[in-house]
Amino acid sequence: MRVTERLKSAKKLFSFEFFPPKTEEDAKKLFESARELKKLGPDFVSITNSSSGSTPYRTVAMAGVLKAELGLEPVAHLTCVAHTRAEIAGICRRLKELNVENILALRGDIHNIEGLPPKRDYSYASQLVAELKATGDFSLGGACYPEKHPDAATLEEDIRHLKLKVEAGTEYLITQLFFENAHYFKFLDKISAAGINVPVIPGLMPITGYKQLSNFTQMMKVSVPETLRAGLERWADDKESLFRFSVDHASAQAAELLAHGAPGLHLYTLNRSRAALAILKNVKGGPG
Numbered sequence: 001m002r003v004t005e006r007l008k009s010a011k012k013l014f015s016f017e018f019f020p021p022k023t024e025e026d027a028k029k030l031f032e033s034a035r036e037l038k039k040l041g042p043d044f045v046s047i048t049n050s051s052s053g054s055t056p057y058r059t060v061a062m063a064g065v066l067k068a069e070l071g072l073e074p075v076a077h078l079t080c081v082a083h084t085r086a087e088i089a090g091i092c093r094r095l096k097e098l099n100v101e102n103i104l105a106l107r108g109d110i111h112n113i114e115g116l117p118p119k120r121d122y123s124y125a126s127q128l129v130a131e132l133k134a135t136g137d138f139s140l141g142g143a144c145y146p147e148k149h150p151d152a153a154t155l156e157e158d159i160r161h162l163k164l165k166v167e168a169g170t171e172y173l174i175t176q177l178f179f180e181n182a183h184y185f186k187f188l189d190k191i192s193a194a195g196i197n198v199p200v201i202p203g204l205m206p207i208t209g210y211k212q213l214s215n216f217t218q219m220m221k222v223s224v225p226e227t228l229r230a231g232l233e234r235w236a237d238d239k240e241s242l243f244r245f246s247v248d249h250a251s252a253q254a255a256e257l258l259a260h261g262a263p264g265l266h267l268y269t270l271n272r273s274r275a276a277l278a279i280l281k282n283v284k285g286g287p288g
């Protein structure tokens, strides 16, 4: 099923993001999580891809297995900045052989390829999108950043570039995580004024460990509202209370987003099911 087709329905869409595990133990945990989350009937699961270009076939293989073994609809992330055109064509051939119909087309982080020999067939995701669109083989999603991409000088400049990516053929967008819904709603107003009208699925991530907060916010340059920061600090040494606090925060975010027109939710799971199950139970009464 193509995500683009699913987005035509008025029903809210729910999806989960996983990353390819590195060890057998981690793979086992991931499949346990995926089985648990499958009970909620997600519309798709997405699988990240390293932007260093070193292991693209781990993502491809995992997408194939989640589809064939668990019957989940995979969206394979595909970063282009460290690949040649020939390599991208090879990856896409394999995805097609595995019946994977959905790609999240990305540039990838430049800092991850520092020191590696430059390939430079692609500088931006929009170039990858244009190429994939021409084949017609995949439904194409892309990334967007309500608080702007860290490399962009201003949000307005970033939105101008986003428009090129959508015009190249990106059919829907998934946002970077954010902790304050005002960023999402203001972003929707701005992109709509700029003539971007594709669905924008909000990406949410509950912070389930205190250290995650600085890791993610520094890496992704997203802001943290004072109430969230204070709560996470308060429960820094009490994992269970921190978990509950964080799930409540994300659930309130999710409920407000859905009530005010978001097409669905994309949950960054970090390969764990518990927080995602709890949030969806809170917002739609699923098993938790």
Ligand code: FAD
Residues within 6 Å of the ligand: 047, 048, 049, 050, 051, 052, 077, 078, 079, 104, 105, 106, 107, 108, 109, 110, 123, 124, 125, 126, 142, 143, 144, 149, 150, 151, 152, 157, 158, 159, 161, 162, 164, 165, 174, 175, 176, 177, 203
């Ligand atoms: P682009 O859309 O190409 O934008 C990158 C930057 O270039 C922006 O600052 C933009 O304003 C600028 N730009 C774009 N076009 C132009 C132009 N024509 N001229 C000048 N400037 C331009 N990373 C991974 O490594 N693996 C993953 O699996 C992964 N999954 C992600 C999933 C989601 C939902 C999100 C939000 C991000 C994900 N990322 C992932 C991170 C992403 O790869 C990085 O943020 C990367 O730096 C940008 O990728 P992009 O596809 O958004 O790039």
